[in-house]
Amino acid sequence: xxxxxxxxxxxxxxxxxxxxxxxxxxxxxxxxxxxxxxxxxxxxxxxxxxxxxxxxxxxxxxxxxxxxxxxxxxxxxxxxxxxxxxxxxxxxxxxxxxxxxxxxxxxxxxxxxxxxxxxxxxxxxxxxxxxxxxxxxxxxxxxxxxxxxxxxxxxxxxxxxxxxxxxxxxxxxxxxxxxxxxxxxxxxxxxxxxxxxxxxxxxxxxxxxxxxxxxxxxxxxxxxxxxxxxxxxxxxxxxxx
Ligand code: S3P
Numbered sequence: 122x123x124x125x126x127x128x129x130x131x132x133x134x135x136x137x138x139x140x141x142x143x144x145x146x147x148x149x150x151x152x153x154x155x156x157x158x159x160x161x162x163x164x165x166x167x168x169x170x171x172x173x174x175x176x177x178x179x180x181x182x183x184x185x186x187x188x189x190x191x192x193x194x195x196x197x198x199x200x201x202x203x204x205x206x207x208x209x210x211x212x213x214x215x216x217x218x219x220x221x222x223x224x225x226x227x228x229x230x231x232x233x234x235x236x237x238x239x240x241x242x243x244x245x246x247x248x249x250x251x252x253x254x255x256x257x258x259x260x261x262x263x264x265x266x267x268x269x270x271x272x273x274x275x276x277x278x279x280x281x282x283x284x285x286x287x288x289x290x291x292x293x294x295x296x297x298x299x300x301x302x303x304x305x306x307x308x309x310x311x312x313x314x315x316x317x318x319x320x321x322x323x324x325x326x327x328x329x330x331x332x333x334x335x336x337x338x339x340x341x342x343x344x345x346x347x348x349x350x351x352x353x354x355x356x357x358x359x360x361x362x
Pocket of ligand 1: 140141142143146165175208209210211250251252253
């Protein structure tokens with residue numbers, strides 16, 4: 122078969138980190154930005170700079186107002202290029218935010234077990250800054266929120282962070298970013314396989330184009346970014362036959 126394999130490479134595409142509180146989005150994001158030579162933006166910091174501390178914002182204006190502010194920040198950041206964005210724990214679970222940030226960036230979800238998250242939050246000085254965990258039993262609240270949100274987080278390629286430091290996680294993401302989706306031009310048409318590729322169809326030659334977006338598959342359990350890459354290779358090999 123006369124296949125030509127072309128890499129779709131957008132070196133300026135943003136990298137967006139989602140995941141539950143305490144999974145290391147901010148520390149990992151900062152290191153990743155340095156590795157990629159990108160700017161780093163933490164959406165919580167943007168909100169704090171403009172509106173003051175998050176607990177006070179929740180208390181005085183309410184969670185709905187906070188979520189509205191988050192949507193505004195997501196829309197603003199979607200116009201940027203070459204940024205690593207560490208998002209607040211629920212930001213990407215809002216479909217509007219997923220659309221805006223997902224269109225200009227590749228999203229990765231940092232994943233940890235409830236016990237790991239509880240331990241990290243205990244050790245973090247930021248623990249007190251998280252109004253959703255301010256009640257009498259923060260550990261139970263972590264388990265409850267994590268269960269509620271698990272399906273939402275599984276929509277994105279997941280990276281397990283347990284036993285790794287933020288530098289190792291950043292290295293892993295940098296490698297995945299350097300492994301961009303491929304376009305295969307075959308005699309029977311074109312198939313595009315990639316993570317989050319459906320948001321970027323405009324960049325792909327369109328005639329007879331089938332888009333297989335492995336970043337949008339919703340498996341029954343969490344799927345790691347490494348597994349997703351394996352699926353990409355398997356699909357690519359399948360196309361050879
Ligand atoms: C939230 C997570 C926090 C912050 C806010 C709400 C959430 O960000 O946006 O307290 O709903 O998960 P971090 O994930 O950076 O802690």
